[in-house]
Amino acid sequence: MLSRTADSLFWLGRYTERAGNVARGLTVAARMAGLTHRDEEWRSLLVATGADEGYFAKHDEATREAVLHHLILDPDNSSGLLPSIEAARRNARQVRAALTVDMWEAINDTWNEARRIAPDALTVDGLAPFLDWVKARSLLFYGAASDTMLRDEAWRFTHMGTMLERGDNTARLLDVRHTMLAKQPEAEGSAVDYMQWQAVLRSVSAQRAYQWLYHTRLQPNLVAELLILRPELPRSMIACYRRVDQTLDALANAAGGRRGECHRLAGELHAKLKFGRIETIMDGGLHEFLTECIDRNVALGECIASFYLTH
Amino acid sequence: MPMEPFALPKAFDEMHGKDGLRACFAGVARWLDGTGHEALGLKRREAELLFRRIGITFAVYGEGGDPERLIPFDLIPRILGQGEWQRLARGLEQRVRALNLFLKDVYGKRDIIRAGKIPVSLILGNATYRPIMEGFTPPRGVYTHIAGIDVVRTAPDEFFVLEDNCRTPSGVSYMLENREAMMRLFPELFAMHRVAPVGHYPEELLETLKSVAPERCQGTPRVVLLTPGAYNSAYYEHCFLADEMGVEAVEGADLFVRDDIVYMRTTNGPQRVDVIYRRIDDEYLDPEAFLPDSMLGVAGLMRAYRAGNVALANAPGAGIADDKAIYPYVPDMVRFYLSEEPLLANVPTYLCERDADRAYVLEHMHELVVKLTHGSGGYGMLVGPHSTRQEREDFAARIRAKPSEYIAQPTLALSTVPTLVEAGIAPRHVDLRPFVLTGKEVRIVPGGLTRVALRDGSLVVNSSQGGGTKDTWVLEDDGPTGTGQPQSPSQSQSQSSGFQSQSQSQRQGS
Numbered sequence: 001m002l003s004r005t006a007d008s009l010f011w012l013g014r015y016t017e018r019a020g021n022v023a024r025g026l027t028v029a030a031r032m033a034g035l036t037h038r039d040e041e042w043r044s045l046l047v048a049t050g051a052d053e054g055y056f057a058k059h060d061e062a063t064r065e066a067v068l069h070h071l072i073l074d075p076d077n078s079s080g081l082l083p084s085i086e087a088a089r090r091n092a093r094q095v096r097a098a099l100t101v102d103m104w105e106a107i108n109d110t111w112n113e114a115r116r117i118a119p120d121a122l123t124v125d126g127l128a129p130f131l132d133w134v135k136a137r138s139l140l141f142y143g144a145a146s147d148t149m150l151r152d153e154a155w156r157f158t159h160m161g162t163m164l165e166r167g168d169n170t171a172r173l174l175d176v177r178h179t180m181l182a183k184q185p186e187a188e189g190s191a192v193d194y195m196q197w198q199a200v201l202r203s204v205s206a207q208r209a210y211q212w213l214y215h216t217r218l219q220p221n222l223v224a225e226l227l228i229l230r231p232e233l234p235r236s237m238i239a240c241y242r243r244v245d246q247t248l249d250a251l252a253n254a255a256g257g258r259r260g261e262c263h264r265l266a267g268e269l270h271a272k273l274k275f276g277r278i279e280t281i282m283d284g285g286l287h288e289f290l291t292e293c294i295d296r297n298v299a300l301g302e303c304i305a306s307f308y309l310t311h
Numbered sequence: 312m313p314m315e316p317f318a319l320p321k322a323f324d325e326m327h328g329k330d331g332l333r334a335c336f337a338g339v340a341r342w343l344d345g346t347g348h349e350a351l352g353l354k355r356r357e358a359e360l361l362f363r364r365i366g367i368t369f370a371v372y373g374e375g376g377d378p379e380r381l382i383p384f385d386l387i388p389r390i391l392g393q394g395e396w397q398r399l400a401r402g403l404e405q406r407v408r409a410l411n412l413f414l415k416d417v418y419g420k421r422d423i424i425r426a427g428k429i430p431v432s433l434i435l436g437n438a439t440y441r442p443i444m445e446g447f448t449p450p451r452g453v454y455t456h457i458a459g460i461d462v463v464r465t466a467p468d469e470f471f472v473l474e475d476n477c478r479t480p481s482g483v484s485y486m487l488e489n490r491e492a493m494m495r496l497f498p499e500l501f502a503m504h505r506v507a508p509v510g511h512y513p514e515e516l517l518e519t520l521k522s523v524a525p526e527r528c529q530g531t532p533r534v535v536l537l538t539p540g541a542y543n544s545a546y547y548e549h550c551f552l553a554d555e556m557g558v559e560a561v562e563g564a565d566l567f568v569r570d571d572i573v574y575m576r577t578t579n580g581p582q583r584v585d586v587i588y589r590r591i592d593d594e595y596l597d598p599e600a601f602l603p604d605s606m607l608g609v610a611g612l613m614r615a616y617r618a619g620n621v622a623l624a625n626a627p628g629a630g631i632a633d634d635k636a637i638y639p640y641v642p643d644m645v646r647f648y649l650s651e652e653p654l655l656a657n658v659p660t661y662l663c664e665r666d667a668d669r670a671y672v673l674e675h676m677h678e679l680v681v682k683l684t685h686g687s688g689g690y691g692m693l694v695g696p697h698s699t700r701q702e703r704e705d706f707a708a709r710i711r712a713k714p715s716e717y718i719a720q721p722t723l724a725l726s727t728v729p730t731l732v733e734a735g736i737a738p739r740h741v742d743l744r745p746f747v748l749t750g751k752e753v754r755i756v757p758g759g760l761t762r763v764a765l766r767d768g769s770l771v772v773n774s775s776q777g778g779g780t781k782d783t784w785v786l787e788d789d790g791p792t793g794t795g796q797p798q799s800p801s802q803s804q805s806q807s808s809g810f811q812s813q814s815q816s817q818r819q820g821s
Contacts (some may be wrong), residue, residue: 002565003576093541097550153578255579308578 005098006157007309008091013145013161016107021169022049022071022081023131028203030127032087033064035195042067048176051077065122072121081134085114091272098311100148106141153254160247160304167240168297173203174227175290181220182286197223204235224286225278237293238273245270251308260301269296320626323466324738325389328637333467335392338503338791340541343387343729343736351386351731354496359382360493383779384489386496389728389741389761392789393507397461399470399745399753405645407458407747408479410632412648414454417631418444428647429640432632438685440630441593447617449626450523451751456624457516457588459483459749459759462655464726471658471723473742475641477633478625479590482760483746484548485704487512487555489760489782490680505787507757512746513555515754516588522750523622524585532585532622534558535575537566539607540590549590563591568611586622587612591793593627633685635718658723664715672710672719676703679719680770681710694770696722725770728781731764740764756787760790 032038042062054077055062072081089111094188096104114134120126142162147154171190174181180196197218201207206226213230214222228237237240245266252259272293281289323329326336362381368745391399416423417434418441424431434440453576459480461473475615490509490751517534524532526673533650538549540562566584574581589596600613600746615621631637646654661668661679672679681693693706710717745759761781772778 001578002561003578004562004565006578097554115432157578251578258579 001157003309005095006153007305008094009098009154009157010161010304010309011090012091012095012107013092013158013163014165015084016138016141016190017162017165017169018079019081019084019088020135021165022079023138024083024203024205025049025173026068026071026081026131027128027131027135028199030064030131031202032195032199036192039063044176045071048172049079050172051079068122068127073118077310082114082118085111085134095154098154100144102144102148103141105143106144110137112140123126153251156247156251157308160244160251163240163243163247164297164301164304165243166235167237168294170204170235170240171228171293171297173200174224175287175294178287178290182282193220194218198226205231206235209233209309221278221282224282228281229273229276229278236268241266241270241273249301249305260303260307262300262307265296265300265303269293269300322738322740323464323724323726325464325726325728325741328467334790335390335786339388339390339500342500342503344390348735354386354730358386358492358496361495362488382485383765384492385730385739385763385765385779385781386493386730387731387736388493388500388782388784389743389763390504390784390786391758392786394789395467396507396785398654400757402470402653403460403462403745403747403755404753405649405651405654406460406472406475406641407455407749407753408639409645410458410475410650411452411454411749413644414626414629415448415452416648418454418628419446419448423644423647426647428635428643437631437634437636439593439628439630439634441631443617444626444628447619449616450525450622453523453749454625455629455632456519456523456749458503458624458625458749459744460747462743462745463658463723464743465723468724470655472641472655473658474638476634476744477629479549479592480744480746481545481590482744482762483512484551485758486746486756486779486783487551489780493782499601501567507785507787509756509758512756513552515748515756517556517558518550519748519750519754520586520588520622520624522752523624525619525622527619528585533575533583534586534588535561535566535584536586537561537563537589537591537609539595543590545590552588558588563605563607563609566609568609568614568615571611571615571620573609573612573615573621584621584657586624588624593630596623596627612693618792635660635682636664636715638718658720659802661719662715663710663717663719668719669710669714672717673707676707676719678722680722681706681717681719684718692762692771694722697768697770722770725818728761728763730779730781731763732765732767736816737767738812739767740770740772741781759784 007147015036017178025045025048028268033041039062042064046055046067051071056065058070059066070077070080074080076085076290078087079201088301089107092099092104092107114137117133121130145155145158149158166305177196177200177291180193181200197220198207200223201218204227206207210218210223210226213226213232218220226233226236230236231238233239248263248266252263326333326340332340332818359381362384413423421431423429443689455477457480459476459482461472461476463473464470465586473493480489486509520534521532534556535558536549536553536556538546538553538560540546543549550560559565559575566587567574567576567581569581573587575584591607595607597608597610597612598605601608601609612621612623613627616623616627639657642653642657645651661672663669663672667814672681675695676693677695677698680697681695683691693702695703699708700738706717728741729736730739732739741761741763743759743761745755748754762778762782763781764770764772765779
């Protein structure tokens with residue numbers, strides 16, 4: 001496959017996932033801000049989506065209106081919701097022949113509709129329906145890809161992009177709330193803490209999953225364990241990096257065993273999560289652990305690019 | 312259905328002929344008689360939907376409006392009998408052989424110049440002449456691997472070559488898609504006729520390209536199609552042909568040259584490329600050799616080419632053979648290189664830079680077509696009989712100012728084929744672009760692209776000027792089977808199954 005084609009598929013996967021993740025983050029932040037009446041929620045979301053630097057270059061304070069505008073509409077924020085959808089569609093158009101009709105329609109319709117309705121998201125009543133819609137569209141795209149694509153190279157690059165983006169997102173979501181999660185398990189959390197833990201779960205659609213697995217009230221170390229180490233949860237870091245590792249392996253095997261630094265890095269990151277224990281991670285510092293994972297994710301993305309996409 | 316009175320009684324109509332219905336059109340005439348205007352209208356809308364969904368569009372820039380337009384497709388096929396096609400095909404093959412020998416000669420020994428057949432100034436002073444091609448012969452001595460020869464007709468046995476296209480002729484995807492559409496819309500017509508298939512064109516093209524791989528290429532040559540990208544007007548065709556051939560459609564940035572070898576950047580690392588079917592103009596191919604600021608090409612490509620490490624189809628510099636100033640000399644080329652009489656005639660052409668020709672042209676502008684010597688696409692031309700006095704005066708002034716930029720030809724009474732129009736069915740002028748492939752041997756898929764001037768009386772068929780297309784049928788015999796009677800079941804069954812397998816094999820490549 002042409003590197004240019006693989007590159008477009010990889011970023012198509014990343015940007016569609018990113019749009020969905022921004023919508024998830026915004027949903028939770030809006031809910032939390034409503035419950036706690038703290039603008040701190042908006043600041044946290046800016047940090048989680050890596051948009052804080054760009055935002056504070058333009059604004060002094062993190063207010064609802066300005067943050068919503070920045071994360072949804074602002075064309076200068078390349079990680080924003082609408083710019084992500086636009087970038088996904090641009091990449092899809094480059095490789096239309098490599099996509100299935102269902103995938104193309106999912107992304108093309110999303111793009112057409114999003115441009116039309118995104119401004120409504122800034123109204124009080126418009127935000128929640130818009131974010132639900134974006135989340136549904138990103139699930140639709142993912143479903144179209146996994147239900148209709150041949151399991152060949154094109155699928156692997158799209159899927160790898162999705163998984164790398166998703167794993168990174170989960171790590172960042174946890175990291176912005178790491179102080180609330182670093183409390184002792186036996187300590188009773190305040191009402192605000194409790195809501196924070198709930199918010200983390202909610203943002204990866206895992207409230208029910210927590211109850212099914214642990215059958216107990218929310219405890220910060222268990223929330224962290226679920227999102228970092230439990231392979232049963234599809235949006236946990238281990239689940240995502242396992243898929244990245246497996247997908248890179250499949251790519252290498254299909255190419256006569258050709259491997260590079262990206263394969264080693266992915267294996268290492270996967271192993272770190274596979275053999276990790278939550279107590280050890282908490283003792284060593286959750287923030288330090290997550291920061292390291294986020295840095296490694298960046299390095300992994302760069303190595304995949306130089307090995308497969310932009311050599 | 313009502314027929315409009317023929318607008319140009321002089322023109323030869325390919326269905327009705329001079330002495331009544333011609334045999335090859337008998338089946339279609341019966342079908343039209345039995346089909347109402349409404350039914351045809353429905354089919355026309357169905358065809359349009361089909362084309363929109365597949366996304367066969369042609370980009371027209373600089374006129375405002377939707378830049379991605381459908382080329383109007385006419386439902387009534389243009390039909391050639393086997394005998395007349397054979398005569399035409401022999402003429403095409405002869406002409407393209409001569410054009411290739413001419414190219415080899417002008418970039419090599421220049422016998423034809425020394426023999427005094429063509430003035431040296433016409434060649435060396437020509438903007439399409441590429442000195443970089445001197446002293447180097449591409450594999451098998453082929454320069455124009457894919458040639459589109461535009462042919463017009465004035466009588467049952469009178470075909471003229473209007474122009475040769477030796478660089479990067481386009482339109483073949485319409486030939487293929489028109490046939491696909493017709494087979495879906497009118498299976499009963501195909502059951503009634505033995506139509507020579509065209510669906511194997513991509514295979515023939517791939518074989519042709521593989522056969523001109525550099526001699527030192529080991530194993531199966533890797534072929535790619537080089538496109539300028541999504542903003543090119545023929546991008547759809549580039550992707551379509553690459554898909555059908557099962558090769559990559561690459562852009563300049565996907566290729567690089569190292570040690571005079573061309574590689575393609577893939578997820579498996581650099582892969583060597585042996586043959587490039589390029590749909591980029593000469594000037595943009597290689598910034599080292601041609602326009603230095605070209606973003607579309609590949610730096611070092613010409614070095615790799617001259618080192619014999621990659622083949623380019625068509626060869627750079629092939630444009631010297633289809634230049635309108637060279638065109639009048641093609642019949643002489645046939646005589647000079649092949650020692651044969653040309654089977655296909657040229658349209659008489661006046662070169663305005665010759666004093667006698669210019670004087671004639673200025674006297675007779677009202678009956679001539681005046682064209683730019685280096686123009687294409689039907690832009691910047693004057694159709695004398697349809698022009699106003701003011702337009703003729705403007706052109707006369709331009710010819711006097713820059714005579715070498717203009718040629719003129721008599722307006723031919725181009726043949727017509729019945730065409731679906733608002734009011735019913737009416738004759739419209741057509742031309743034909745058959746595609747001639749040259750590699751180890753010459754291959755011509757029967758037929759070509761028929762373009763039709765949809766406006767009443769118009770002689771301009773270019774898609775950029777409101778022309779449409781028709782499916783072109785070459786019959787395996789000289790007329791349809793059956794004589795108006797219902798066919799015996801066994802006969803129609805065996806024929807329709809034949810077409811089924813044909814359409815299946817066409818889809819295999821996609």
